[in-house]
Amino acid sequence: MSSRVTGRPPSVGGTAKDQEIAAEQRYVDVAYARLEEMRADAQAMIREGYRQSLAGTKGSLVDRDAMVHQAALRAQALDIADDGLVFGRLDLASREVRYVGRIGVRTPEHDSLVIDWRAPAAEDFYRATPEDPRGVVRRRVLHSRGHTVVDLEDDLLDPGAADGMTVVGDGAFLASLARTREGAMRDIVATIQREQDEVIRAPADGTVLVRGAPGTGKTAVALHRVAYLLFRHRRRFGSRGVLVVGPNRRFTAYIERVLPSLGEGSATLRSLGDLVEGVTATVHDGPRLARLKGAESMAAVLRRAVADHAPGAPDELRVVHRGVVVALDRARLDRIRSEVHRRSRGSVNAARGRAAELLLDALWERFTDLGGPEAADAAEGAEAGLWNAILAADGLASLDDGEQDRGNGAANAGNGDPKRARFDARVREQRAFTDFLVSWWPIRRPLDVLRSLGDPDRLRRAAGRDLDRADVAPLAASWAGDGAPLSYQDVALLDEIDALLGSPPRPSRRRRPPGDDDPFVVDGVNILTGEEVADEDWEPEMRELTTSMERLERSRRVDDGVVEERPEYAHIVVDEAQDLSPMQWRMLGRRGRQASWTVVEDPAQSAWEDLDAARLAMDAALGGEQPSSGDRSRRGRSRGGRARGSRPQRPLRARHEYELTTNYRNSTEIAAVSARVLARALPEARPARAVRTSGIDPVVRVVPEPDLAGAARDAVEELLGQVEGTIGLIVPFAAADEAPGTTAGQPAEASTEASVEASGQLTLDAPIPAAHSQPDAPAPAAPPAWSPAARDRLAAGLPERVQVLDVLEAKGLEFDAAVIVAPETVAAQSPRGLRVLYVAVSRATQRLTVLTADPAWQHTLLDDDRA
Numbered sequence: 050m051s052s053r054v055t056g057r058p059p060s061v062g063g064t065a066k067d068q069e070i071a072a073e074q075r076y077v078d079v080a081y082a083r084l085e086e087m088r089a090d091a092q093a094m095i096r097e098g099y100r101q102s103l104a105g106t107k108g109s110l111v112d113r114d115a116m117v118h119q120a121a122l123r124a125q126a127l128d129i130a131d132d133g134l135v136f137g138r139l140d141l142a143s144r145e146v147r148y149v150g151r152i153g154v155r156t157p158e159h160d161s162l163v164i165d166w167r168a169p170a171a172e173d174f175y176r177a178t179p180e181d182p183r184g185v186v187r188r189r190v191l192h193s194r195g196h197t198v199v200d201l202e203d204d205l206l207d208p209g210a211a212d213g214m215t216v217v218g219d220g221a222f223l224a225s226l227a228r229t230r231e232g233a234m235r236d237i238v239a240t241i242q243r244e245q246d247e248v249i250r251a252p253a254d255g256t257v258l259v260r261g262a263p264g265t266g267k268t269a270v271a272l273h274r275v276a277y278l279l280f281r282h283r284r285r286f287g288s289r290g291v292l293v294v295g296p297n298r299r300f301t302a303y304i305e306r307v308l309p310s311l312g313e314g315s316a317t318l319r320s321l322g323d324l325v326e327g328v329t330a331t332v333h334d335g336p337r338l339a340r341l342k343g344a345e346s347m348a349a350v351l352r353r354a355v356a357d358h359a360p361g362a363p364d365e366l367r368v369v370h371r372g373v374v375v376a377l378d379r380a381r382l383d384r385i386r387s388e389v390h391r392r393s394r395g396s397v398n399a400a401r402g403r404a405a406e407l408l409l410d411a412l413w414e415r416f417t418d419l420g421g422p423e424a425a426d427a428a429e430g431a432e433a434g435l436w437n438a439i440l441a442a443d444g445l446a447s448l449d450d451g452e453q454d455r456g457n458g459a460a461n462a463g464n465g466d467p468k469r470a471r472f473d474a475r476v477r478e479q480r481a482f483t484d485f486l487v488s489w490w491p492i493r494r495p496l497d498v499l500r501s502l503g504d505p506d507r508l509r510r511a512a513g514r515d516l517d518r519a520d521v522a523p524l525a526a527s528w529a530g531d532g533a534p535l536s537y538q539d540v541a542l543l544d545e546i547d548a549l550l551g552s553p554p555r556p557s558r559r560r561r562p563p564g565d566d567d568p569f570v571v572d573g574v575n576i577l578t579g580e581e582v583a584d585e586d587w588e589p590e591m592r593e594l595t596t597s598m599e600r601l602e603r604s605r606r607v608d609d610g611v612v613e614e615r616p617e618y619a620h621i622v623v624d625e626a627q628d629l630s631p632m633q634w635r636m637l638g639r640r641g642r643q644a645s646w647t648v649v650e651d652p653a654q655s656a657w658e659d660l661d662a663a664r665l666a667m668d669a670a671l672g673g674e675q676p677s678s679g680d681r682s683r684r685g686r687s688r689g690g691r692a693r694g695s696r697p698q699r700p701l702r703a704r705h706e707y708e709l710t711t712n713y714r715n716s717t718e719i720a721a722v723s724a725r726v727l728a729r730a731l732p733e734a735r736p737a738r739a740v741r742t743s744g745i746d747p748v749v750r751v752v753p754e755p756d757l758a759g760a761a762r763d764a765v766e767e768l769l770g771q772v773e774g775t776i777g778l779i780v781p782f783a784a785a786d787e788a789p790g791t792t793a794g795q796p797a798e799a800s801t802e803a804s805v806e807a808s809g810q811l812t813l814d815a816p817i818p819a820a821h822s823q824p825d826a827p828a829p830a831a832p833p834a835w836s837p838a839a840r841d842r843l844a845a846g847l848p849e850r851v852q853v854l855d856v857l858e859a860k861g862l863e864f865d866a867a868v869i870v871a872p873e874t875v876a877a878q879s880p881r882g883l884r885v886l887y888v889a890v891s892r893a894t895q896r897l898t899v900l901t902a903d904p905a906w907q908h909t910l911l912d913d914d915r916a
C-alpha cells in the first residue's frame with residue numbers, strides 16, 4: 050500500500066506520514082515516562098520487602114517472599130515492554146482512541162494510556178475487518194525500534210466514518226514477513242491476524258485443536274495463547290502451571306524467547322526428550338525402532354517387564370526356625386511374585402511389605418507341611434521347662450508369662466495364631482530373610498528396568514504376543530549397555546515404567562516412640578518396607594517460600610531413584626502433535642489429568658505411521674471425545690494399536706477445532722514447490738495460501754550422487770552472499786536401526802546418530818551398537834553419505850548462521866534460505882518419506898535450493914516448463 054492522505058493536506062516540515070509518526074511519538078513518550086514511574090514503584094516494593102524481613106519473624110519472612118516475588122514479576126513485565134511498548138491504535142466511530150501494547154499502562158489516576166493486547170478492550174484490534182468493522186474506523190500499527198516509532202501502517206475499516214482521518218501505510222506487514230530470520234522465533238503481537246486471534250482467545254476449558262499447513266503460524270499462535278491464558282486466568286494457570294511441549298531440543302531453543310518477550314517467563318518449555326526429570330534423550334530412533342517403541346502395545350511389554358524378577362534376584366529362600374530348614378524354590382517364589390504384583394497394581398516399589406507378608410505365608414505353609422509346629426512345640430517345651438526351673442530358683446516369674454505376653458502381642462500379627470506370630474517374628478529377625486527380601490524385591494529405577502531389556506531373553510519374556518520375534522533383537526540392542534544413548538521414544542518408555550513402579554514409600558513423618566529401637570531400621574531406612582524413618586530429632590524445616598513454578602519444576606527423577614511428584618499442569622500445549630506416538634501421548638496424559646489443552650498439528654507433516662493409533666492415544670490423554678467401542682476393539686486387535694490396559698477413562702471434555710489457512714512463512718514461489726510435494730504425498734490435501742511474492746524462483750539442480758555433498762557446500766556458499774540471516778542445509782535422515790535395503794536406496798547407518806544439545810548445536814554422540822550387529826539382522830553396511838561425521842565435514846568452517854541438520858530435526862524451524870539434499874532419498878526413507886520431504890521444502894522464507902541425483906525430481910518439484 051502506498052501512502053495516501055484523506056482530507057488533511059500535508060503541512061510544511063515533512064510528509065503527512067512524518068507528521069503522524071511525530072504525533073504518535075509524543076504519545077509513546079508519555080507512555081514510556083509512565084512506565085519508568087511504574088518501574089520505580091516496583092523497585093521500591095522490592096526494597097520494602099527486604100526491609101520487612103529485617104524484623105526477622107517467620108511471618109515476615111513469608112510476607113517478604115510474597116512481596117518480593119510479586120514485585121519482581123511486575124518489574125520483569127515492565128522490562129519486556131521496553132521494546133515496542135505501544136504497537137497499535139484504534140480510532141473508533143465513537144471518537145474514542147485506544148492504544149494497544151505489550152502491557153497495560155495507566156496514569157496515576159487510573160486512566161488507561163495503553164491497553165494490554167490480551168485485554169478484552171484490545172480484541173477489536175485483531176478482529177475488526179472491513180466486512181465487520183466492530184465500531185473501528187481506522188486500525189493503525191506502530192512499528193518501533195526501542196522507544197522510537199519508525200513506521201506506521203493503517204487499515205481504513207469504515208471509510209464512511211473516516212471524516213478527515215489520515216491513512217498511511219507502505220505494506221509494512223508484508224515487509225515484516227520478509228524480514229531476516231536471526232535464528233530465534235519472535236512474537237507476532239502487533240500483527241496477529243483475525244483467524245489467529247480467534248485461536249488465541251479461544252475458551253480456556255477443554256481442548257483447542259489447531260490445524261494448519263506449514264507456516265500458518267500454529268506455533269506462534271499457540272505461544273500467544275499461553276500468554277493470553279496466563280493474563281486472563283492468572284490464578285488458575287499461574288498457580289498450577291502451563292507446560293509447552295515441542296518435538297526436540299533444537300525446536301524448543303528456537304521458540305524459547307517468544308514467551309519471555311511477551312512477559313510470560315513462568316510457563317515450562319520442554320522437548321519430548323526432556324519431560325522426565327533426570328534423563329535426557331540424545332538420539333532419534335529410525336522409523337522402524339520409533340514405530341516399535343512408540344506403539345501402545347509397548348505398555349503391555351513394559352508391564353510384563355516390571356513384573357519379571359530383577360536381574361540378579363536370588364531364586365531360593367532358605368530360613369531356619371526351631372532347627373527346621375524351611376526353603377522356597379524358584380517356582381514357588383515366581384508364584385508369590387505374580388501374586389504380589391496382582392495385589393499391588395501400580396505401586397511395585399511400595400509393595401515390599403506385601404512381598405514380605407506373602408513370603409512369610411508361604412514359609413509358614415512349608416514349615417507346617419514339614420511338621421515344624423509340632424517339632425517346635427516339643428523343643429520349646431523342653432527349653433521353657435529348663436529356664437523356668439532356673440528362674441524359680443532365683444525367685445523370678447516363670448517364662449510362660451512373658452512368652453504368653455509376647456504371644457498375645459504377636460497373635461494379632463499372626464491372625465490370632467500365637468505360633469504363627471512367633472514364627473513370623475523370628476523369621477523376620479533373620480538376616481537370611483531380610484537380605485533375601487532386599488535383593489528379591491529391590492526398589493527399582495525405571496532406567497534399570499529399561500536397561501534390563503537390553504537382554505534379548507528378558508525382552509522376549511516381556512514381549513508376549515505384543516512384539517514380533519524379529520523385532521526383539523534390534524530393540525534389545527538399542528537398550529543394551531549402561532552407556533547406550535536414550536532416544537526420544539525411550540523417554541516415554543521410562544515414564545511408563547516409572548508409572549508402573551510407583552513411588553518408593555515416602556519418608557515417614559512419624560516420630561518414633563521413645564525407646565522403640567526398631568531392628569529393621571538401618572541408617573534411617575526400614576529394610577522391610579523401604580520406608581525412610583524419621584530421626585528422633587527430626588523437625589520440619591522452616592522453609593523459604595517457594596514459587597509455584599519452583600515446586601512444579603521439581604519432579605520425579607528416574608535416574609537416581611530420588612522420588613518427587615511428577616508435575617501436573619493446568620494447561621498443556623502440544624506442538625507438532627501429528628508426530629507424537631501413542632506412548633508419548635500416555636506420557637503427556639499423566640501430566641495433564643485435570644488440564645485443558647492446546648494441540649497444534651498438521652497431519653500432512655506427520656512422520657508417524659499409525660495415525661489412527663496415535664489419535665486414540667491422544668483422545669485418552671486429552672479426556673476428549675472417546676472413540677466408539679467398535680473403533681476401540683478393532684484397534685485393539687491390530688498390532689501396534691492395542692488400546693487395552695488400565696488406562697483410566699476420562700470424563701468427556703469440550704473440543705474446539707480451528708483451521709489456519711494463510712501461509713506467512715514461504716514466498717509464493719517456495720509455497721508452489723511445497724504444494725507440489727504435498728500433492729504427491731496427500732493428493733486430497735489443500736495447501737495454505739501464501740501472501741508474499743518475492744520474485745525469486747526456487748532452484749532445483751541435478752547433480753551426480755557422488756557430488757551431492759560438494760554441490761551442497763557450493764549452494765550454501767552462494768546463499769551466504771544472497772541472504773543475511775539463517776541458512777538450513779537439510780540432509781536425509783541417518784537411521785541407526787535400519788538394516789541395508791530397508792530404506793530403499795538409503796544405506797543403513799552403521800554406528801552413530803546426531804543429537805542436539807540444549808544450546809541448539811548439533812553434536813555427535815558416542816557410537817552405539819547398531820541393530821544389525823544382532824544375530825538375526827543383516828551384516829553392517831558402509832557408512833552412509835549423510836552420517837553425522839559426513840554432516841560434520843559439511844558444516845566445518847561455515848558461519849554460525851548455517852545449520853546442517855537432518856530432515857527430522859528441521860521440523861518446526863524456519864530459515865531465510867534452505868538447501869534440501871537428495872529429496873529422492875528422503876522420500877524413500879520411510880513410508881511417510883514424502884510427508885517428511887514436505888516439511889523440509891516448506892522451511893525457507895526467501896530462497897530454496899534443491900539438489901537431486903534424480904532428474905525426475907526436477908520435474909516433480911518445478912512445473913514442467915521450468916524444469
Ligand SMILES: Nc1ncnc2c1ncn2[C@@H]1O[C@H](COP(=O)(O)OP(=O)(O)OP(=O)(O)O)[C@@H](O)[C@H]1O
Pocket residue numbers: 225226234235236237240241242245261262263264265266267268269270651713714860861862863891
Ligand atoms: N500474524 C503474523 N504476523 C507476522 N508473522 C507471522 C504471523 N503469523 C505467523 N507469522 C510468522 O510466520 C512464520 C511461521 O509461523 P509458525 O512457525 O508459527 O508456523 P507453523 O504453522 O507452526 O509452521 P510449521 O507447521 O512449519 O511448524 C513465523 O516466522 C511466524 O513468526
